[in-house]
Amino acid sequence: MFKDILDNVAVKTPLVHSITNYVTVNDCANILLASGAAPIMADDENEVEEITSLCHALVINIGTLNSRTINSMIIAGKKASLLAHPVVLDPVGAGASKLRTDTAFQLLNEIKFSVIRGNISEIKTIAQGNGNTKGVEADVRDAITEDNLDEAIAFIKKLSVRTGAIIAVTGAIDIVADSRKAYIIRNGHALMSKITGTGCMLTEVIAAYCAANPDSLLVATAAAVCAMGLCGELAHSKLTEVDGGTSTYRMLLIDCMSKLNSKMLSEGMKIESR
Amino acid sequence: MFKDILDNVAVKTPLVHSITNYVTVNDCANILLASGAAPIMADDENEVEEITSLCHALVINIGTLNSRTINSMIIAGKKASLLAHPVVLDPVGAGASKLRTDTAFQLLNEIKFSVIRGNISEIKTIAQGNGNTKGVEADVRDAITEDNLDEAIAFIKKLSVRTGAIIAVTGAIDIVADSRKAYIIRNGHALMSKITGTGCMLTEVIAAYCAANPDSLLVATAAAVCAMGLCGELAHSKLTEVDGGTSTYRMLLIDCMSKLNSKMLSEGMKIESR
Amino acid sequence: MFKDILDNVAVKTPLVHSITNYVTVNDCANILLASGAAPIMADDENEVEEITSLCHALVINIGTLNSRTINSMIIAGKKASLLAHPVVLDPVGAGASKLRTDTAFQLLNEIKFSVIRGNISEIKTIAQGNGNTKGVEADVRDAITEDNLDEAIAFIKKLSVRTGAIIAVTGAIDIVADSRKAYIIRNGHALMSKITGTGCMLTEVIAAYCAANPDSLLVATAAAVCAMGLCGELAHSKLTEVDGGTSTYRMLLIDCMSKLNSKMLSEGMKIESR
Numbered sequence: 001m002f003k004d005i006l007d008n009v010a011v012k013t014p015l016v017h018s019i020t021n022y023v024t025v026n027d028c029a030n031i032l033l034a035s036g037a038a039p040i041m042a043d044d045e046n047e048v049e050e051i052t053s054l055c056h057a058l059v060i061n062i063g064t065l066n067s068r069t070i071n072s073m074i075i076a077g078k079k080a081s082l083l084a085h086p087v088v089l090d091p092v093g094a095g096a097s098k099l100r101t102d103t104a105f106q107l108l109n110e111i112k113f114s115v116i117r118g119n120i121s122e123i124k125t126i127a128q129g130n131g132n133t134k135g136v137e138a139d140v141r142d143a144i145t146e147d148n149l150d151e152a153i154a155f156i157k158k159l160s161v162r163t164g165a166i167i168a169v170t171g172a173i174d175i176v177a178d179s180r181k182a183y184i185i186r187n188g189h190a191l192m193s194k195i196t197g198t199g200c201m202l203t204e205v206i207a208a209y210c211a212a213n214p215d216s217l218l219v220a221t222a223a224a225v226c227a228m229g230l231c232g233e234l235a236h237s238k239l240t241e242v243d244g245g246t247s248t249y250r251m252l253l254i255d256c257m258s259k260l261n262s263k264m265l266s267e268g269m270k271i272e273s274r
Numbered sequence: 275m276f277k278d279i280l281d282n283v284a285v286k287t288p289l290v291h292s293i294t295n296y297v298t299v300n301d302c303a304n305i306l307l308a309s310g311a312a313p314i315m316a317d318d319e320n321e322v323e324e325i326t327s328l329c330h331a332l333v334i335n336i337g338t339l340n341s342r343t344i345n346s347m348i349i350a351g352k353k354a355s356l357l358a359h360p361v362v363l364d365p366v367g368a369g370a371s372k373l374r375t376d377t378a379f380q381l382l383n384e385i386k387f388s389v390i391r392g393n394i395s396e397i398k399t400i401a402q403g404n405g406n407t408k409g410v411e412a413d414v415r416d417a418i419t420e421d422n423l424d425e426a427i428a429f430i431k432k433l434s435v436r437t438g439a440i441i442a443v444t445g446a447i448d449i450v451a452d453s454r455k456a457y458i459i460r461n462g463h464a465l466m467s468k469i470t471g472t473g474c475m476l477t478e479v480i481a482a483y484c485a486a487n488p489d490s491l492l493v494a495t496a497a498a499v500c501a502m503g504l505c506g507e508l509a510h511s512k513l514t515e516v517d518g519g520t521s522t523y524r525m526l527l528i529d530c531m532s533k534l535n536s537k538m539l540s541e542g543m544k545i546e547s548r
Numbered sequence: 549m550f551k552d553i554l555d556n557v558a559v560k561t562p563l564v565h566s567i568t569n570y571v572t573v574n575d576c577a578n579i580l581l582a583s584g585a586a587p588i589m590a591d592d593e594n595e596v597e598e599i600t601s602l603c604h605a606l607v608i609n610i611g612t613l614n615s616r617t618i619n620s621m622i623i624a625g626k627k628a629s630l631l632a633h634p635v636v637l638d639p640v641g642a643g644a645s646k647l648r649t650d651t652a653f654q655l656l657n658e659i660k661f662s663v664i665r666g667n668i669s670e671i672k673t674i675a676q677g678n679g680n681t682k683g684v685e686a687d688v689r690d691a692i693t694e695d696n697l698d699e700a701i702a703f704i705k706k707l708s709v710r711t712g713a714i715i716a717v718t719g720a721i722d723i724v725a726d727s728r729k730a731y732i733i734r735n736g737h738a739l740m741s742k743i744t745g746t747g748c749m750l751t752e753v754i755a756a757y758c759a760a761n762p763d764s765l766l767v768a769t770a771a772a773v774c775a776m777g778l779c780g781e782l783a784h785s786k787l788t789e790v791d792g793g794t795s796t797y798r799m800l801l802i803d804c805m806s807k808l809n810s811k812m813l814s815e816g817m818k819i820e821s822r
Contacts, residue, residue: 021589022296022570022573022589023573023574023577023587023589024574024577025296025297026297026298026300026301026470026471026574027574029297029298029470029471030469030470030520030521030524033468033469033470033520034468034519034520034521038411039297039470040367040370041295041296041297041337041338042338042367042371043338043340044339044340044341044373046341046371046372046373047371047372047373047374050370050371050372050373051367051370051371054370063589064589064590064591064592065592066591066592066616067592067594068340068342068616093588093590093599096588096598096599096602097590097594097595097598097599098594098595098598099592099594099595099598100595137586194581194582194806195578195581196574196577196578196581196587197574197577244803245582245800245802245803245804245805245806245807246578246581246582246802246803246806247578247582247798247799247800247801247802247803247806248799248800248803250521250578251521251522251525251799252519252521252522253521254519254520254521255518255519255520255521255522256519257519258468258519258520258521259519296570299570299571300571300572300574300575300744300745303571303572303744303745304743304744304794304795304798307742307743307744307794308742308793308794308795312685313571313744314641314644315569315570315571315611315612316612316641316645317612317614318612318613318614318615318647320615320645320646320647321645321646321647321648324644324645324646324647325641325644325645328644342614342616524795525795525796525799526793526795526796527795528793528794528795529792529793529794529795529796530793531793532742532793532794532795533793
């Protein structure tokens with residue numbers, strides 16, 4: 001099941017349209033290419049409908065949202081929904097400002113998302129309007145631990161029912177769930193939080209995998225979360241060999257994604273379902 | 275002839291003004307520095323005339339165009355033309371949306387470009403309004419091959435007559451031509467298409483080489499295309515040694531440009547003229 | 549004294565809000581993380597007050613300013629001043645266009661900056677309105693040398709009196725001064741000017757160090773300048789080992805910042821005061 005996910009990406013080379021932030025946009029484009037997909041970034045309201053129509057999936061990331069691009073996000077999101085493309089939301093910093101929280105709610109009201117990926121504070125904000133977002137990082141008070149895992153899963157499944165979207169919450173422990181089934185994923189490395197863009201890049205990989213596997217969105221999303229976490233682990237092993245720092249780590253992370261195959265993923269994924 | 279091109283860049287350190295996309299802008303700035311030139315990015319309509327006046331060349335890249343920057347492109351382009359600076363157009367994604375195609379035509383109508391560089395689908399769009407642009411990638415149906423090479427050269431020379439610009443079409447085989455003479459270039463490596471920005475970076479290098487060689491624009495453009503392709507080959511050799519992935523390849527590509535000299539270029543270029 | 553600066557960053561993990569340019573923004577985010585701080589970029593006028601309120605310092609960098617973001621800079625700067633957060637100005641390209649020069653003066657009129665960091669041409673523009681800014685690079689005619697060092701220090705101290713800000717002028721020789729005391733710093737490497745963003749990154753590190761050391765802004769700023777220069781030296785040593793080019797150098801520079809500690813800094817800093 002997980003095996004086919006990557007092979008389908010390789011076969012289809014899905015084209016992913018991203019309306020995303022200017023901080024990590026280059027990493028987003030490169031991780032898509034490394035994943036076997038192809039990127040196009042376009043955010044003007046006069047072209048987003050056409051561009052998204054050419055593509056196989058859409059990412060909406062509110063990391064550096066502004067009044068001009070919010071409108072483009074809505075136009076593109078509606079068009080992609082209409083075309084039944086996977087649409088993935090990354091509500092970066094939801095909870096950190098009224099603009100971000102309001103925009104996240106506006107997007108959720110107007111667009112049917114396939115997947116919503118965020119850290120736990122962002123996801124809590126979306127669910128309840130009260131996550132403790134610290135800038136663009138999750139607050140430690142919100143963290144998912146072994147102790148509150150079942151509670152977190154129930155919470156996430158309920159949010160999936162309400163939004164109709166697969167929810168992917170990433171942190172030390174990742175949860176990917178729809179209304180019925182949850183995957184708990186323990187891949188990843190703490191160093192991933194010392195470079196910018198790992199969350200944004202994961203969102204792109206989710207879109208790529210979903211675009212190539214439109215009938216298996218939950219499995220595709222879980223596979224993407226495993227893949228990114230596994231690359232984080234593999235990159236850390238290589239980093240230790242070369243005694244590098246965080247910038248080398250960023251490079252190795254994308255390198256590992258460009259070399260990942262089904263066999264490596266199936267052997268390295270640390271996943272269970274509940 | 276080709277020998278002097280790089281030496282002139284080293285002597286003059288041309289300053290290149292770029293109005294470009296936010297996906298690859300950092301790579302564009304770094305490749306200019308690696309090439310021996312210096313970058314300045316400025317896109318506000320209230321300063322582009324002054325900024326471009328300080329510079330020796332202008333790049334207009336429509337990769338993430340929007341209504342605000344289109345106007346700046348026109349203002350800057352007109353000023354640079356007036357000052358007889360080399361002006362290079364990179365019509366990223368022309369054909370993928372009406373906005374991009376219309377903007378490309380508007381720019382061509384209002385600005386006298388020295389060089390237009392794109393993939394074959396973008397160039398066909400500019401010539402005929404009907405290239406099969408797939409997002410920002412060329413469509414395989416458009417590809418230049420050994421079989422249609424003479425036909426492609428004739429087509430490109432005709433477009434040069436019509437636009438008054440040197441045309442650089444890049445892909446597996448590259449063609450650089452004006453109305454009279456065409457260079458066919460076979461440098462490059464397939465892996466260049468697995469990182470974002472190789473096209474955008476090449477456009478910057480063309481601007482740098484043209485800025486330092488204003489009386490030899492055709493040769494300067496051909497040299498830049500050879501240089502970028504050769505760096506793609508050299509970077510691939512190094513990549514094999516270190517067993518790296520696509521992100522390492524991106525780094526090595528810029529590294530190679532920073533170490534390229536006239537001797538390496540003249541020994542490595544694979545060029546013929548027709 | 550210098551020793552505590554880095555330790556305080558490690559303990560406090562300051563959150564830095566940056567309104568900066570899209571050329572080097574990714575490097576800015578990564579150097580903040582490498583320095584032990586955390587980044588958030590937000591530039592919409594409807595959220596900058598809230599975002600900056602969550603943070604411990606603010607950076608305003610006019611590298612790719614536009615009419616939309618200038619207003620956000622002013623709103624954020626006023627709020628951060630009100631909250632007594634360190635506010636750092638990087639007047640990129642002041643003197644290169646009327647828009648940049650006017651914006652720099654407008655920002656200086658409306659916001660109380662803690663630190664202003666620029667190259668000598670930018671700082672002369674701020675002081676006198678007539679620096680010989682060449683694009684975003686300093687003009688050689690403006691350079692600080694051993695011969696004009698005392699004159700430069702007097703000039704910088706006077707500017708500090710007038711603006712109430714610590715002034716950090718960076719180049720081959722760096723000067724960090726308030727109205728009473730000047731540090732002269734001789735760390736750094738010439739190769740730092742062959743990659744984009746070293747100035748922008750330094751400005752972020754200054755903000756991070758000041759945020760964690762609000763009662764020692766002069767020392768914190770001097771420490772940041774030493775740290776960045778020292779990382780430039782260390783990265784150059786590593787570069788020689790691996791025979792890399794400028795892109796490898798960029799990576800090694802950020803790597804070195806991620807590995808820098810108090811002991812390395814105190815042993816490597818080349819600083820005197822006058």
